[in-house]
């Protein structure tokens with residue numbers, strides 16, 4: 001007999017992450033998965049990383065000890081230098097905290113900024129893991145629709161005002177994935193970046209700038225300025241080694257003003273005391289040896305080829321008119337609109353056919369947790385192009401095509417037209 005636990009109200013209201021649930025289905029033998037947002041394990045720098053294990057021999061006594069909650073100092077210093085360069089402002093160690101994944105940055109930000117019932121403004125669609133974290137502290141969501149340039153920042157004041165009139169309080173946070181978004185692949189244009197920060201500042205609402213894909217550009221212009229470089233205060237910048245090195249290291253970081261970093265550190269003290277020092281030291285050594293920048297060059301080429309392979313396969317294989325999308329210029333994802341279809345039903349058929357993707361509805365909060373107008377994501381599908389091998393990308397798109405051809409009005413294959421870039 002189960003012990004009669006009396007769960008907290010928050011625990012009672014928590015639902016399992018849909019991604020984790022769907023994941024189980026994507027693990028079947030022979031399945032080609034475009035579902036998870038995973039890097040390609042074939043490109044992990046296993047040998048270089050293993051060689052960095054020398055730090056265990058040279059500095060084992062401190063590396064194997066508990067570390068500072070703020071982070072392993074050599075890594076903090078490396079990241080401060082990189083962030084000073086990126087943001088064009090001096091970033092000292094008091095402005096930076098290392099986290100156990102950028103997922104933990106969200107958790108720290110949520111714990112120090114949000115009370116149950118508070119509203120987070122997010123673009124729709126957004127990263128399901130962020131919804132999960134904000135939800136777990138009892139937050140609700142006010143949604144700003146997106147177009148090909150990311151969040152419709154022109155609608156942001158209206159969304160903030162509406163949330164204020166419906167809840168009696170201003171939203172507490174704006175959350176945005178600014179470069180090659182998960183899931184939409186879109187990047188905020190430079191003018192929208194400036195406008196977003198101006199609007200948020202006018203209302204006194206801080207911004208969480210989640211930017212793990214910034215360095216993964218395969219086409220188009222150079223990287224856009226970060227929000228934080230435009231404004232400084234009131235912006236929390238977050239990034240991670242997960243996509244540019246390996247998610248297994250669970251090392252990420254946040255930059256913000258010292259008073260906020262201090263609060264986040266106090267919150268983190270109660271979460272995990274410190275991010276594992278062993279992996280921080282390995283990552284620091286990896287960067288110190290100059291591997292990271294070389295690796296970035298390599299993965300950009302590698303993923304550019306995969307993005308091109310998926311773009312070509314989708315165009316060639318999918319029935320004409322069955323899907324619409326813009327080819328991403330970076331990041332990990334294609335975001336397909338499947339006109340007239342419910343992606344969740346397509347997903348069930350796709351699993352039967354041996355190919356998996358992420359149904360778009362997981363990237364939108366449900367009606368009961370939405371303040372103001374909802375956004376319907378049922379017709380969308382997220383396809384990750386980085387994880388599958390090039391052969392599997394082609395075969396997976398063929399399987400998608402069979403699913404989309406079956407029981408639909410579309411019978412004619414490409415070429416061309418299917419992908420309206």
Ligand SMILES: Cc1ncc(COP(=O)(O)O)c(C=O)c1O
Nearest residue numbers: 037101102103127182240242252
């Ligand atoms: C936009 C975004 N933020 C945060 C994360 C979490 O990454 P991490 O592995 O650093 O916790 C992900 C992972 O997919 C992501 O896509």
